[in-house]
Amino acid sequence: MINISNRRLFEAIDATWAPFRFEQNGPFKLRVGAGGGKRVSAASSDAATATTSEIENASGAMRSFGQTPLFMLKPDQRKLDDKLKTLGFALIDPVVIYANLATELAQHAQDSLHSIPSDIPLAAQRHIWSADNIGPERLAVMERSMSPKTYMLGRNGSQIAGTVFVSCHKKIAMLHAFAVRLSARRSGVGRRLTYGCAKWAVAQGAEAFALVTTRDNTAARRLYESCGMIEVSSYHYRIKTE
Numbered sequence: 001m002i003n004i005s006n007r008r009l010f011e012a013i014d015a016t017w018a019p020f021r022f023e024q025n026g027p028f029k030l031r032v033g034a035g036g037g038k039r040v041s042a043a044s045s046d047a048a049t050a051t052t053s054e055i056e057n058a059s060g061a062m063r064s065f066g067q068t069p070l071f072m073l074k075p076d077q078r079k080l081d082d083k084l085k086t087l088g089f090a091l092i093d094p095v096v097i098y099a100n101l102a103t104e105l106a107q108h109a110q111d112s113l114h115s116i117p118s119d120i121p122l123a124a125q126r127h128i129w130s131a132d133n134i135g136p137e138r139l140a141v142m143e144r145s146m147s148p149k150t151y152m153l154g155r156n157g158s159q160i161a162g163t164v165f166v167s168c169h170k171k172i173a174m175l176h177a178f179a180v181r182l183s184a185r186r187s188g189v190g191r192r193l194t195y196g197c198a199k200w201a202v203a204q205g206a207e208a209f210a211l212v213t214t215r216d217n218t219a220a221r222r223l224y225e226s227c228g229m230i231e232v233s234s235y236h237y238r239i240k241t242e
Contacts, residue, residue: 002099004208006074006233008172009097013039013212016167016174018144025061026054032065035137038093038237039212042072049079055087059240069240075233089238096221098229099210102173105198105228115196117150125153125163132179142167142177148204154180154193162189166197173201175211178220194227 019031019040027050033041043058050058059069071089073081085091109115118125121139129139142149147169154162161184165177175197180189198209211229213220 002101002208002230002232004099004172004210004232006076008170009099009210009233010044010074012169012172012174012210015147015169016145016149017141017176018146019141020144023061025058026050028054028058028071030058030061030065033067034140036141037138038070039072040141041067042070042237044072044074045077045080047080048077049083052083052087055084071238072235073238074235081238084238087240089240092237092239094215094236095212095234096215096231097210097212097233097235098224099172099208099232100229102198102201102206102209105195105209106202108227109195109199110192114155114192115199116153116155117200118153119150121151121163122153122160124160125151128160128163128179128181129177131181134177134179138177150200152193152197152200154189154196156181156184156187156189159184161187162193164193164197166200168201168204168206171205171207173197173204173206173209175209178211190223191227194224194229 017039020034021032023030027045027047028043030043031040043062062069071084142165145167147167149167152164152166153160162180164175166173166175201209
């Protein structure tokens with residue numbers, strides 16, 4: 001049975017899917033995302049709650065970065081969540097965190113021709129990611145990771161049909177930016193890629209294999225659960241658009 005603390009999970013997310021920079025603002029850790037999406041642009045805190053002034057100060061700082069005020073809420077932050085709701089921050093994008101033992105998944109990996117690691121993103125991978133709205137800003141997020149990492153490509157016959165980024169931090173491997181060509185979906189490419197990444201992670205010394213996906217992404221969740229991934233935690237965002 002997998003057992004990972006929330007502290008280790010969120011630390012691994014930050015290390016393997018890295019913002020442009022961090023800034024501390026009162027109780028909040030701010031992320032400057034440089035266009036890389038919510039996960040690298042949200043503010044978070046380890047505190048149970050915050051004052052209105054602290055929230056307003058953090059929101060102002062995010063606006064100064066050119067970002068919409070956005071806060072990430074962890075499962076034990078009900079008071080902070082309620083405070084943000086009272087201040088007009090809307091709930092957006094509930095996220096599920098999945099994990100399992102890396103060795104449990106790696107044992108299902110097929111031969112290396114199905115999942116091939118690359119030190120750099122190849123043109124075919126960039127094309128697949130681009131079709132899934134993963135562009136230069138998110139590729140820059142991948143590049144910023146200083147942890148062991150690879151750009152894994154998946155084959156369907158002779159065709160490069162899928163791609164995913166995976167990186168390891170302190171014995172936790174995190175899978176990010178999973179994309180499969182529309183024509184290759186339901187062909188087993190996603191399953192083979194997931195297991196291939198787990199095999200790579202074991203070779204890096206990882207003990208746990210984890211990933212995040214939005215709760216509404218039912219197709220991705222079905223895939224990961226069918227591979228043996230277990231829901232271990234969650235988070236969501238609150239946003240204020242003006």
